[in-house]
Every structure is written in structure tokens, then in C-alpha cells.
Amino acid sequence: xxxxxxxPSIGILAxxxxxxxxxxxxxxxxxxxxxxxxxxxxxxxxxxxxxxVATVYMMSDGNGIADRIRHAxxxxxxxxxxxxxxxxxxxxxxxxxxDTLVAVEKMxxxxxxGIIVLGGDGTHRLVASRAGDVxxxxxxxxxNNVFPAMREATIAGLAAGLVAxxxxxxxxxxxxxxxxxxxxxxxxxxxxxxxxxxxxxxxxGSRALWRAEGLDQLFLSFAEADAIGLSSIGGLLRPVAxxxxxxxxxxxxxxxxxxxxxxxxxxxxxMIDIGIEEVHDLHPGEAITLRTERGVxxxxxxxxxxxxxxxxxVVRLEWDGPLTLDISKVMTYAAxxxxxxxxxxx
Amino acid sequence: MPLGKDELLKAYRMMKTIREFxxxxxxEFATGEIPGFVHLYxxxxxxxxGFCMHLDERDKIASNHRGHGHxxxxxxxxxxxxxxIYGRGNGLCGGKGGSMHIADLSKGMMGAxxxxxxxxxLACGAALAAKQLGTNGVALSFFGDGASNQGxxxxxxxxxxxxxxxxxxxxxxxxxAEATSSKYSVACDDAADxxxxxxMPGVVVDGHDFFAVxxxxxxxxxxxxxxxxxxxxxxxxxxxxxxxEGDAQTYRGKDEVKNLRAxxxxxxxxxxxxxxxxxxxxxxxNAIDGEVAALIDDSVVKAQxxxxxxxxxxLTDVYISY
Numbered sequence: 001x002x003x004x005x006x007x008p009s010i011g012i013l014a015x016x017x018x019x020x021x022x023x024x025x026x027x028x029x030x031x032x033x034x035x036x037x038x039x040x041x042x043x044x045x046x047x048x049x050x051x052x053v054a055t056v057y058m059m060s061d062g063n064g065i066a067d068r069i070r071h072a073x074x075x076x077x078x079x080x081x082x083x084x085x086x087x088x089x090x091x092x093x094x095x096x097x098x099d100t101l102v103a104v105e106k107m108x109x110x111x112x113x114g115i116i117v118l119g120g121d122g123t124h125r126l127v128a129s130r131a132g133d134v135x136x137x138x139x140x141x142x143x144n145n146v147f148p149a150m151r152e153a154t155i156a157g158l159a160a161g162l163v164a165x166x167x168x169x170x171x172x173x174x175x176x177x178x179x180x181x182x183x184x185x186x187x188x189x190x191x192x193x194x195x196x197x198x199x200x201x202x203x204x205g206s207r208a209l210w211r212a213e214g215l216d217q218l219f220l221s222f223a224e225a226d227a228i229g230l231s232s233i234g235g236l237l238r239p240v241a242x243x244x245x246x247x248x249x250x251x252x253x254x255x256x257x258x259x260x261x262x263x264x265x266x267x268x269x270x271m272i273d274i275g276i277e278e279v280h281d282l283h284p285g286e287a288i289t290l291r292t293e294r295g296v297x298x299x300x301x302x303x304x305x306x307x308x309x310x311x312x313x314v315v316r317l318e319w320d321g322p323l324t325l326d327i328s329k330v331m332t333y334a335a336x337x338x339x340x341x342x343x344x345x346x
Numbered sequence: 347m348p349l350g351k352d353e354l355l356k357a358y359r360m361m362k363t364i365r366e367f368x369x370x371x372x373x374e375f376a377t378g379e380i381p382g383f384v385h386l387y388x389x390x391x392x393x394x395x396g397f398c399m400h401l402d403e404r405d406k407i408a409s410n411h412r413g414h415g416h417x418x419x420x421x422x423x424x425x426x427x428x429x430x431i432y433g434r435g436n437g438l439c440g441g442k443g444g445s446m447h448i449a450d451l452s453k454g455m456m457g458a459x460x461x462x463x464x465x466x467x468l469a470c471g472a473a474l475a476a477k478q479l480g481t482n483g484v485a486l487s488f489f490g491d492g493a494s495n496q497g498x499x500x501x502x503x504x505x506x507x508x509x510x511x512x513x514x515x516x517x518x519x520x521x522x523a524e525a526t527s528s529k530y531s532v533a534c535d536d537a538a539d540x541x542x543x544x545x546m547p548g549v550v551v552d553g554h555d556f557f558a559v560x561x562x563x564x565x566x567x568x569x570x571x572x573x574x575x576x577x578x579x580x581x582x583x584x585x586x587x588x589x590x591e592g593d594a595q596t597y598r599g600k601d602e603v604k605n606l607r608a609x610x611x612x613x614x615x616x617x618x619x620x621x622x623x624x625x626x627x628x629x630x631x632n633a634i635d636g637e638v639a640a641l642i643d644d645s646v647v648k649a650q651x652x653x654x655x656x657x658x659x660x661l662t663d664v665y666i667s668y
Contacts, residue, residue: 017550020536020550022562205561
């Protein structure tokens with residue numbers, strides 16, 4: 001750590017790959033252009049500068065967001081604004097998920113007071129696995145997003161900056177999240193923030209999970225009735241709030257024989273009938289051994305782990321997930337405490 | 347629908363045949379016996395295979411200068427291909443096309459193409475013909491990140507969308523347009539981003555993973571066959587050799603290719619997946635390795651022994667009577 005690192009700082013992590021997967025072909029998922037991510041980031045600079053954040057650490061990447069930000073920095077900020085110093089992390093670039101993990105580790109090493117994430121559930125899952133107790137500001141730019149919300153970046157930057165500067169206490173603006181952890185053969189392997197689903201499909205393939213055939217078991221940390229993606233299955237059957245103590249797990253079945261069928265929006269523009277055999281409460285700490293003999297595990301909607309009949313997989317719901325900022329709570333606190341109120345200079 | 351054992355064996359054989367064909371050409375080209383330019387496809391096999399496994403005799407493909415893999419994928423005869431590259435009279439095009447103009451219309455392989463971005467307009471024509479004739483065929487255009495910047499590519503994307511053609515545009519982004527990094531030369535971040543401007547789906551897949559390519563390709567080809575229009579799929583992959591044989595590759599990092607071969611090999615990945623899933627055995631895959639090696643060896647021996655085209659052949663196949 002340098003002396004500079006003790007000044008208030010924020011990390012911004014924007015996943016350049018979010019929003020390019022097969023759901024644009026098999027569903028009607030939206031395209032989130034890199035140019036708009038760049039615009040969101042410069043709006044974050046504006047509000048972070050306004051709050052007084054000194055330094056922003058950003059992930060280097062090979063896909064153009066970093067280049068576009070460098071280009072934006074070649075011209076002065078809009079009149080009357082002072083942007084923070086922008087530092088691109090010195091890191092190897094592999095154009096893979098490992099880049100996100102390395103970047104978050106480096107941001108934490110630099111002592112950032114928060115990490116603003118632009119991405120989908122998958123990107124947030126990766127950040128959550130390395131962020132520890134650094135509060136995350138979750139902004140949606142992916143496809144089936146349940147964990148992050150679509151929020152105006154200007155406001156998100158204000159909220160993240162107020163917390164990073166200590167003007168809003170973390171306890172007043174952040175919430176702890178549940179997480180689904182999966183062990184493979186006794187070793188803690190990965191996590192999901194919203195949904196963990198097994199399928200009898202054999203391959204990770206193009207990653208997204210959008211077919212009903214083969215879906216076998218579904219674990220949900222929370223399930224909202226107005227969600228999209230796998231968690232909508234639980235959300236439309238037995239909603240579970242994000243802040244509720246437990247979660248849900250469901251055994252799925254062929255809709256032709258299942259006692260319950262839910263018409264679920266599995267992806268944008270894609271409604272699929274899902275058969276449900278059983279639904280159970282998922283209690284924190286309870287270990288559930290998966291029944292699926294071989295196939296893949298999807299974490300937050302994307303196939304990640306291939307497993308065989310020789311593997312033993314166990315899922316647990318835990319309350320040791322990431323801290324995320326509740327932007328509305330932070331801004332309400334700011335209003336109540338007049339943090340953005342200015343005195344008339346005259 | 348999961349791939350059955352026969353299809354998995356076919357996929358491995360196709361990928362292995364492409365790899366062996368290219369590795370052998372790399373060796374043979376250095377002897378000076380092969381005329382013209384050769385652009386090798388080694389490292390990109392999962393793309394040609396993942397797409398071509400879905401095609402049949404109704405379908406047509408247009409390729410680019412790096413066309414051996416696409417030709418093998420579409421079913422061109424390996425012996426005739428090797429003879430063509432050696433410029434022999436019994437080659438696929440009578441020895442007149444060579445590597446960069448190799449074609450077999452009887453197989454629906456409309457040709458490798460020396461014009462960067464030259465394949466997509468041809469594929470649009472084939473797709474239009476399929477639509478007008480009601481064959482239910484589809485056309486594929488394989489091109490690179492460099493060609494994705496060409497006007498012909500943009501015009502083809504536009505025309506395909508306007509006419510709702512049964513076509514799939516396959517951008518094989520191997521990171522370099524000749525010696526220029528795609529990170530510099532492609533103004534958008536993924537070539538697939540361009541699709542939305544032409545009102546069609548654009549998807550990025552891991553071009554090193556046969557199963558990822560095969561899955562996305564299947565959906566796009568099914569969509570085209572069902573009359574739902576064109577798709578653009580960008581396969582992110584790497585080439586193991588230079589732009590052409592003889593390219594000193596000074597634009598690539600030290601040990602870049604060595605590291606790629608060690609860590610991202612589509613054949614290794616395929617082998618690891620199917621054996622760990624106990625769908626195919628090492629012995630079955632090794633047997634294919636042996637058969638393919640013998641096939642390629644035989645194709646080289648026969649090509650080298652075959653006669654050159656006779657002088658009387660100079661003007662045949664040049665003009666066509668209508």
C-alpha cells in the first residue's frame with residue numbers, strides 16, 4: 001500500500017463480456033453496448049468526484065472499456081466537475097473470469113471503501129467471492145439479472161461515495177446477503193448469489209441454461225415473484241424475500257407428470273413450463289446432498305461445473321455473502337442528515 | 347438432444363483430421379514443394395467442426411483464405427485437397443486453385459477466397475437461392491476479425507437481414523487480422539456487437555470449446571432453417587501458426603503460441619471432457635489418431651507422386667458456356 005492508498009478510494013469493475021451470450025439467440029435478451037457502460041462509468045466519476053472520493057481503481061481489460069475510459073480522460077471533465085484520479089490496475093489480462101477475481105483482490109489490497117460493479121448476476125457472483133466485507137454497489141448490465149438492479153449510475157456513485165467517505169456508516173446503508181455454497185467431494189468449490197441448479201445436460205457448452213429438459217434440482221437464496229430467470233420458478237410458487245432467513249429448494253420434474261407446473265420467465269421473452277415435484281424450505285447451514293447423478297451445475301443461471309456419477313455434491317445456504325449497498329437507504333440517510341445540502345455562498 | 351457416441355467420434359475425427367492436415371502442411375511447405383501461399387487453421391478446429399456437424403447436402407459454405415478446416419468439415423476429400431494444394435492435376439480443382447481457392451461445389455463448399463470479406467456475399471447468394479428454390483438449405487460464411495471490418499461484410503449483414511435469408515455469419519476471431527490485433531482494428535469490442543445494428547442476434551462463444559460452438563451453431567442453423575433469419579456468431583479462438591506459412595510473427599508475444607498450445611487446445615479439451623464423462627475411451631480416440639495419421643500420410647505420398655496438370659489443361663475450367 002502506498003500513502004495515497006489511505007485516501008478514500010473506490011473500485012469500479014465493469015465486465016466487458018456481460019450481455020453477449022446465447023440468450024440473444026435463443027431468447028430475446030437485450031444487448032448492452034460497451035459504449036453505454038463507458039457512459040455509466042463517467043457518470044460514476046462525476047458523482048464520486050462530487051462526494052470527494054480521491055481515487056478510483058479500475059480493472060484493466062482487453063475488450064475496450066479501459067481503452068474507452070482512457071480516451072474519456074484525455075479531455076477535461078464537464079465544466080465544474082472534478083473527477084477522481086483514475087488508476088488502472090497493473091494485472092495480467094486473460095479476457096476470462098480470472099481477470100475479475102484478480103482485479104477484486106487488488107482493489108481489496110488497495111483498501112477501497114467500496115466496489116461498484118457493472119455486470120450481471122454472473123459478474124456479481126465472481127466479485128462476491130473475493131470482496132470480503134467491502135460493500136458492493138450492484139448495477140445491472142447483464143441478461144437475467146436478479147441480484148443487481150437497474151439504477152442510474154449517478155445516484156449509485158453518490159451512494160457508493162458517501163459510504164466510502166464515511167459520511168454514511170456501512171451499517172446504515174449496507175445489507176448482508178445470503179449465499180449458496182457448493183462443495184464437491186468435500187471441498188468448498190464455488191458459490192451462487194441467487195440460484196443454483198443442476199441439469200442432466202453434460203456440458204458447460206454455451207453456459208446459459210434456458211431449456212426445461214434436464215433441469216433437476218433448484219436451490220434459491222431468495223425468490224421474488226417479479227424476477228426473471230431460474231429464481232422465478234420459486235418466486236411464482238412460494239416467494240422468499242432477499243432478507244428472509246431461509247431459502248427454497250425444489251425437485252423438478254417433467255411437466256407431463258409433475259404435480260405442479262409453473263409458467264416461468266426463464267429468459268427475456270422466453271416463457272417455459274417447469275414441472276415441480278417437491279418444494280422445501282432451505283434452512284441456513286443445512287447441507288443438502290444433490291440427487292442428480294451426472295450433469296452440470298449452473299450458478300446464477302450459467303453452467304459452470306461438470307460432474308460425474310463419482311462426484312458427491314453438497315449445497316448449503318449461508319449468511320456470509322457479500323455486503324451490498326441499499327442505494328435508497330443510503331440516499332435517504334443522506335437526505336435526513338443533509339449531507340448534500342449546500343450553504344448559499346452569498 | 348445430447349450427442350450420441352457416433353457423433354462424438356465423428357466430431358473428434360473431424361477435428362483431428364483438420365489438425366493433422368495442417369500440422370503436416372506446416373512441415374511439407376518448408377520443403378519448398380508446395381506452390382503459392384498456405385494459411386493454416388490449426389487451433390481453430392472446434393469452430394469448423396462445431397458448425398459443419400449440423401450441415402448436410404442442402405447446405406453451402408463460403409470460406410476465406412484459411413479454408414482447409416472448413417473444407418474438411420464440409421466433407422471435401424482429403425486426398426483431393428492435398429493434391430490440390432500440391433498443384434497436381436488430380437487435385438480438387440485440377441491443381442489450378444491451390445490452397446487459397448480450394449473448392450468443391452458438389453459438397454456445397456463454395457470456395458476458399460483470397461479476397462478478404464469475399465465469402466459473405468457469395469453465402470448471401472446461396473442463401474437467397476435456397477430460399478427461392480425452397481430447398482430448406484442454409485448458407486454459412488466463415489470469415490475473420492479482419493474481414494468483419496470490410497464493407498462486403500456489412501453489406502452482406504444488411505442484405506441478409508433485409509431479405510431474411512437463411513444464413514449464419516461465423517466470425518472466427520483469432521485475435522489478428524494478418525499482423526494487426528483485433529483489439530486495435532475492430533472498433534466495437536466484439537464483432538458480434540455489430541449484429542444488433544442489422545437487426546439480428548449476435549452471440550459470442552468460446553471457439554476452443556467444441557460443445558459451446560456446437561450448441562450455439564445448432565440454434566443458429568435451426569433458426570435459419572425455420573425461416574427466422576440470419577444470425578452472427580463470433581467464435582473467440584486462436585491460431586497456432588502465423589497469418590501465412592513463413593510469417594515471422596514478430597507481432598506476437600514471446601511464448602504466446604507455446605502457451606496457447608499448452609493451455610487452450612480444443613482437441614485436448616474435447617478428449618478430457620468425453621473421457622472423464624466416460625462417453626469415449628482413450629483407446630477409441632487413440633485409434634482415430636492412428637487412422638488419421640495414416641490418412642494424411644497417404645494423402646501426401648499420393649499427392650507428391652501425382653502428375654502436374656498437362657499444358658493442354660491451361661485454359662480448361664477458365665471459361666464457362668451458358
